[in-house]
Amino acid sequence: MPIDPVSPLLRSVVGVRAMVPDDAFTANALGTRREGSGVVIRGDGLVLTIGYLITEAEEVWLTDQDGRVVPAHALAYDQETGFGLVQALAPLGLPAVALGDASKAKIGDPVVFADGTGRSVKAHIVTKQEFAGYWEYLLDEAIFIAPAHPSWGGAALIGQDGSLLGIGSLLLQMSRNGEVADINMVVPINLLTPILDDLLTRGQVAKPPRPWLGAFSAESNGAVVVMSVAEGGPAAKAGLRQGDIISDVRDGEVDGLADFYRKLWQNPAGSEIPLRVVRDGRETWLRVKSADRNSFLKKPHLQ
Incomplete structure (x- = not known):
């Protein structure tokens, strides 16, 4: 029979449980108790997961498929890719899954x-x-x-x-x-390979952060429509509202959600970004003082 290279590695996928403080910036949107999975990518118990599970976590626990629970530490969360890294604080005894292409x-x-x-x-x-x-x-x-x-x-x-x-x-x-x-x-x-060393040594990628507005938006027939804004975030402070249509960033017309982000990210974090907004059929300009999203988040600490 042919050798199955996949089945023996399935045990290297572990449960991830994170506890987040009630006053964390992401507590309302993502909850204070988060559960999901992660996969062992290094023999010393380094686990790769999706970052929203561990953002602002004060406690992280890993559970293997035999039910054994091991404490862990949230090492890093990369906003651009969405990856998160967790380090087990006790031996997992599980093989690492090799990174593919x-x-x-x-x-x-x-x-x-x-x-x-x-x-x-x-x-x-x-x-x-x-x-x-x-x-x-x-x-x-x-x-x-x-x-x-x-x-x-x-x-x-x-x-x-x-x-x-x-x-x-x-x-x-x-x-x-x-x-x-x-x-x-x-x-x-x-997307992990170029940033892994930075995440392990610095907890973040060694490059300037992207500007963040705190606007949750959707695309409708090519238009960018604001669904909500993060409480206390730059967009909320500038007066951006639910239902606003963002038509321009500076002097560039917006053509869909991806184009909006690319135009937004041409500016440095902390810069004031003019947005042309259509509200109730009327156009207006708002100037949003952008921010580094990470500055709103609680930092990981060792358990």
């Missing part, structure tokens, strides 16, 4: 999507394309798979050769031929 993965390729409870889904890559998230997040090429895993946050996407192709981020819906199906969005592992 997601750029070589093709549409139609079979994959395994596994969570930390031992549940896995045999899936296929249905598309690889740009993804713009409502929380000021953009991937030039995300991986989308189906059928969807019901416990996607931090789950490991493993290729047929047993290498790690990405980390689960979202459950979405895809419409094709008049039918709607659930799919998972996965952050490609190739």
Whole structure:
């Protein structure tokens, strides 16, 4: 019988549980008790997960598939990729899953999507394309798979050769031929390699942060519509409101959510960014004093 390189590695996917203070900036949006998965990527117990699980966490615990619980420390969260790193504070005794090359993965390729409870889904890559998230997040090429895993946050996407192709981020819906199906969005592992050393040594990437507005937006027929704003964030302070349509950044017309982010990120964090806004059919200009998103967040501390 042919050797199966995937099955022995599924035990290296662990449960991740994080406790976040009630007064954390992300507590209302993401909750104070967060649960998901992560995957061991180094023999000393370094675990890769999706960053929203551990943002502002004051306690992190890892659970293996035998139910053994190990304390851990939130090392880093990268806003641009969405990856988070956790270090186990006691031996896990689990093999590391090798980092693969997601750029070589093709549409139609079979994959395994596994969570930390031992549940896995045999899936296929249905598309690889740009993804713009409502929380000021953009991937030039995300991986989308189906059928969807019901416990996607931090789950490991493993290729047929047993290498790690990405980390689960979202459950979405895809419409094709008049039918709607659930799919998972996965952050490609190739985004980790260039930043891993910085995350391990500095807790963040060694480059200037992107400007952040604190606006949660959606795209509707090419228009960027504000759905809500973060309380106390730059957009809220500048008077941006739910229902506003952002039509221009400085003197550049906005063509969709991804274009809005790219125009926004041409400016340094902390700069004042003029936005042309359509509100109740009338145009107005708002000047938003942008910020470094990390300055609003509680920093990780060793348990």
